[in-house]
Amino acid sequence: MPVADANLSQLLTEQRKHVTPALSRLHDHIIVKGQGSKVWDETGAEFIDFNAGIGVTNLGHSHPAVTAAVIHQAQQVSHVQCSIGFSLPYLQLVEALRPMMPHESLDTFFFWNSGSEAIEMALKLVKRATNRNNIITMVGSYHGRTHGASGITRSKPIYTQHTGPTMNGVYATPFPYWHSLGVDPSTPEEELVRLAKYQLELLIKTQTAPTDVAALFIEPVIGEGGYVPAPAAWLQFLREFCDKHNILLVLDEVQSGFGRTGKLFAAEHVPGFKPDVLVFAKGLANGYPLSGVASRRELMEKQEVGSIGGTYAGNAVACAAAVAVAEVFKTQPILENVNARSKELFDALYAIRDSPKTGHLVADIRGQGLMVAVEFRTESDPLTTKDLPAGTALPKDIGKRIQKKCHDNGLLLLTTSCFDTIRFIPPLVITQDEMAQALKIFTAAVEEVAHEG
Ligand SMILES: Cc1ncc(COP(=O)(O)O)c(C=O)c1O
Structure with missing residues (x-):
């Protein structure tokens, strides 16, 4: 050593x-x-x-399997620009991820480098798919430091301090966390959910019409805001709320995904839970820069061809690392x-x-x-x-x-x-x-x- x-x-x-x-x-x-x-x-x-x-x-x-996959891919081809062609691990990764998704409707993918970039992609995706502008986010949430991602972040003001105005049309509602609601730490979960529901209903009565809202973004476990898991009843309520108002539900599993919470994705703690869009990164490639956005094909089809992409998006070596990660989850x-x-x-x-x-x-x-x-x-x-x-x-x-x-x-x-x-x-x-x-x-x-x- x-x-x-x-x-x-x-x-x-x-x-x-x-x-x-x-x-x-x-x-x-x-x-x-x-x-x-x-x-x-x-x-x-x-x-x-x-x-x-x-x-x-x-x-x-x-990890030896990840390292071996990285070395092998670097010796084959390290960079295939995603708008020019596919690398082999890019498609192998799609194949490996499809059965791993927390809901079968998440069948269409785009790969980026970082969590923040994937959030930017999700923002574009939901706005184009709904033709609406506004976003609802949670108090305490963290989605990244790029312009759009920091615009929907509410964990600390430092990410946007002195750099405003941030993206317009963003509304924050309390997460069922006692700090957000100003109640005691011993407050029962049902009460936290009741108070948080009330605040969300109030938000669409007082601040933005639901018909202007493209999507609601939520981390199933608030990460940079304090490691607070969302109660199942909160996620179920949000699903019903979004369906009622034709709002898309974006689940940010950048930090909670890939086994972190004891399930492959934290969404699985609520059986049958269906996000419209899933954002993931971090554990995906065990240290190589790779993130992803998954949704049903119909939403991705609403994006104009060429409107998304990026020089390094879905890098071949990073995808090879992620394929190896998926195999480890499958076999160990x-x-x-x-x-x-x-x-x-x-x-x-x-x-x-x-x-x-x-x-x-x-x-x-x-x-x-x-x-x-x-x-x-x-x-x-x-x-x-x-x-x-x-x-x-x-x-x-x-x-x-x-x-x-x-x-x-x-x-x-x-x-x-x-x-x-x-x-x-x-x-x-x-x-x-x-x-x-x-x-x-x-x-x-x-x-x-x-x-x-
Ligand atoms: C939930 C969540 N979303 C998005 C991000 C941003 O990811 P990145 O730092 O890769 O841009 C993070 C990073 O910590 C995160 O925890």
């Missing part, structure tokens, strides 16, 4: 100041190697990687591992919540599969402190301090949302031992922060 390399440290020191400071970076290190659930930096330090490139390397770093018990490791993760978080040493820090534990979060209480937030016994002192910046301690002890973790929340997105192939080791580091870090105050 890699050892400390002074040349790399020097390269880092000299060159990092020439990289745009507008790019936020959690750790100033060079990851020189990744294998399975582990990565190593230029100093030789080893980390369990609970970030997986923000939910990308779902099958682990340098990946989802079984997700569900077994998920239970261990939740059990450890519940133990932290139930411990007299650390329980007072925890506001909420939530998630699905290996897309899990713990939200900490914040002194300035009345929703999370209401039921704290008077006089209980809360540490500040709990999540950030835990994250730093975990890093120093060999565990990479990310925060999420504008609230004090840590998320867990390890590779789906993480072993029982690695999970136990990571949870030990995490629990110790939470205890230290609770103790230090």
Whole structure:
């Protein structure tokens, strides 16, 4: 495994100041190697990687089948521009994905490079297909940083700050998440759904006529907004709402797709659920830039020929990686591992919540599969402190301090949302031992922060 390399440290020191400071970076290190659930930096330090490139390397770093497919395709042909011809893996990928789709109506595909680009494509698709302009999005949602995608993002203002006006005709409605609705974390799911339904009905009475709305965009698990799974009743209601008003329902599974939530797609947690458009990326090609949009053919047929495309869209090497990923899902018990490791993760978080040493820090534990979060209480937030016994002192910046301690002890973790929340997105192939080791580091870090105050 890699050892400390002074040349790399020097390269880092000299060159990092020439990289745009507008790019936020959690750790100033060079990851020189990744294998399975582990990565190593230029100093030789080893980390369990609970970030997986923000939910990308779902099958682990340098998965041998994916690497072999990439090498093979690079030796055949690395680039076939998609408006000029097909590469072989492009069509093999269509063949592999069709039976994997959460609904059989999703039978027509377009491949892009990134999640944001796929969202841009979905925006064009729904506007052209309906001849309507407006979009309904969820408070807390994240769909990307390009112009249209950031225009329908409502997780943090930074993505559009000082760059407006953003795309017009976008209306946001609360997700059934207690923060969005201003209620206690203990509010029952049925009540959250009731309140969110009311707000959506209010939106079409007060802000936009439904006949002007092309589509409603939703992440089945709000990602950058805090790892909040959509209750099944909410998704079912949205389907009925969209059908009633001839609005298209776009499911953004960029982060939740490809096994992340314990099903191939999070939509499958609601049996029979039918999105009109599905957007996916991240785990699709396990680290190679590839995203996709799937819908029924009739919607894609409404796009004018030539209106979509892109130089690198559906790159041959990335498609070959994705075909290998699909084969791994077909032949190996990946989802079984997700569900077994998920239970261990939740059990450890519940133990932290139930411990007299650390329980007072925890506001909420939530998630699905290996897309899990713990939200900490914040002194300035009345929703999370209401039921704290008077006089209980809360540490500040709990999540950030835990994250730093975990890093120093060999565990990479990310925060999420504008609230004090840590998320867990390890590779789906993480072993029982690695999970136990990571949870030990995490629990110790939470205890230290609770103790230090
Ligand atoms: C749900 C969701 N949609 C869209 C995107 C944007 O994808 P990309 O960063 O590949 O542009 C992301 C990225 O995190 C995401 O989580």
